[in-house]
Amino acid sequence: MGLKQKLFAAAALSMVLSGCSTVSQNNEAATQFGGMDERLFNANLTKHDRWLKKGDAQIEQEMKDYHVQDTPTTSKQTFKIHGLGAQQLVEVWPNPSVVPTQGSYAENVISTATMYFGTPYEYGSDRSDPSTFDCSDFTRWAFLSSVGMDLPKDSRNQALYVQTYSNHPYTNIYDAQRGDLLFFISFNGTDPQSYRNKNKSIEEITHTGIYLGNGKMIHTASVATGGVRIDNVFGNHLEWRFVLGGSVLDVK
Template identity: 30%
Template sequence: MKRIMAVLLLGIISLTCLTGFAQAEQKGSLFTYKASASVFTMMINGQEVGTVKSAAKGLAVYDKVVERLLNIHSNKVFVDCDVVFKEAKYNTKPVSSANELAHAIEQVIVVKTNAYAVLVDGEKVCYVEDTGIVQEVLDELKNTQVQKIQQDEKGELQETHIKENITYQPETVTVSQMVDKQALMAIFTQGTEEVQEYEAKAGDTLWSIARAHKIPFSVLKEANADRNIDMIHPGDKIRLTVEKQLVTVVATEKQTEIKDIPYETEVRQDNSLERGRTKVLKEGKKRKKEVTYLITTENGKVTSREVLEEKVLEEPVKRVEVKGTKVPPQPSRSKPGQSSGAVIGSGKGSDVVAYAMKFLGVRYVYGANGPNAFDCSGFTCYVYRKFGINLPRTAVSQRSVGVAVSKNNLAPGDILCFGNPGHVGIYIGNGQFIHASSGSRMRVVIDNLSSKHYQKRYVCARRVLK
């Protein structure tokens, strides 16, 4: 219909051109005509594409461009354009060459096709030519998870399905909006949002980055699960967002494992044995049980682990020990400066740091033991007690606990000891430590070990974690 309108307009324009007159002036009762040479501005969808001597020549170039585009995209596409010619003065509009006109037409011409919008949980994410390629991509995603389960000899696949609701909606769109199978796979597996990154600077820790960007530490830790969060160096790329797949493959499998059954310990009291001493009468022995789990994963990550069945293969043997109750002679009082004899405990440095960070900003009060207020040694005692480690109460006495660590080999969770006066803190990594400051801030804060103030006062570092 649009082409017919253009041809009708061409006929009217051509009629004017054939008479050889374009303008008329009235003088008295007479009309005089002035011959004028005209050209035509060709417009497609409201945009000017060139100047032609006649509408017929413009349409001839237009037809060639359309024919070429249809051959490229097959017969599944169509051109949706409004073509209009407007008369213009020849001396103000240079005539476009055929190549110039064809190139300009290609820039504005709209090639459309019938397609399907792909909706994930009702949200439109892309357009495809055929819904079949969507199913192919979904099958490939499911097969990836199936192969992982089959490679694990313990696993027995139960079923796989797509968590999201995938639907389709027929639409007419431009060819440029369509995606192929490869692009669709990228959309489904990488999502549509770009993962933001931050370049680490000197003195940065994962804690400080989380605070600066107002991101929960747990989210930042998950986004960077592939790196050692205790060791961040300048220039490292830290992901600030978790890459979330647009489509989730849910897989369930049965898995059978042989687990140890811990033995019980029976403790008997013995008043002939000194208090604090124990003696084993009978060693305990672990035994085995067979446990069958129903495991659910989403894109390979375990989301639930349900026990379906437990079968005891052999009962464990109870351990029997006696505990002394006899009161030993009272020991003499230790001289000042002697070691407290604190033992090394178990735990991860990152766990100690994570727990200590919960008290950031809590006020300093001399002699306070927490949790609403601390002094420096009260803070370290409170934190380490959470992990089963009892430290001596004063900062000076904490200089002799655990084992000595050189300043070059510090690890998160080490105790830093300072002098003039006695002071202690907990190392958190990258040259920083957390402590209850008695200075002007009077609260639990983070400071840099490389500052002049703490460099001068630094005495030693002690490690109380295995």
């Protein structure tokens, strides 16, 4: 998708992304641009979708020269390194040269994320090239390119980052706030019974997205579901798969 197309899509989706939009406006705008088109919840389509089921699991083994997180190189960014078991996380903050949009860095992130609406899905996508994304590459790139925060490169360590540094991590998806990162276990079907006996505290996290408010999330899940898209998170398998959420901007 070219820059002009991305900017057009972002403008056209303004109703979806505005925190004060009505639900009917959200549905109409997102459907027009391929967001809430129900592909993600179509049982016939998703039951054969290998990438939806895989999420970003095992990208550590698939990607060359994989590092959980790159140490920031800009002198404008303050950071500390904390060891957590076998992992090391780098705590990062917004670049001080970035001006918050409408007084909130979350708006910077969301505005940038919408520019990539419709960008194709690729499992194990190049973390330095925004021409394709998997789920954690998309969330990382949205924060990196908008406010200069270089988050971990996979959903499991992004979740660990939220759990470690967020001022208010939560396990109830109804606590989600605009700009939060949301994390999910693997897709196992569109039937709620498929998740009833899942112990989500020990299941592997394999998917993530950015919460927009009004029950909507921007994320990317697979080739078949169209790359970067917007979906409802309530009353479907996203709600049933939800594990953890929180802000990386509102920190301890």
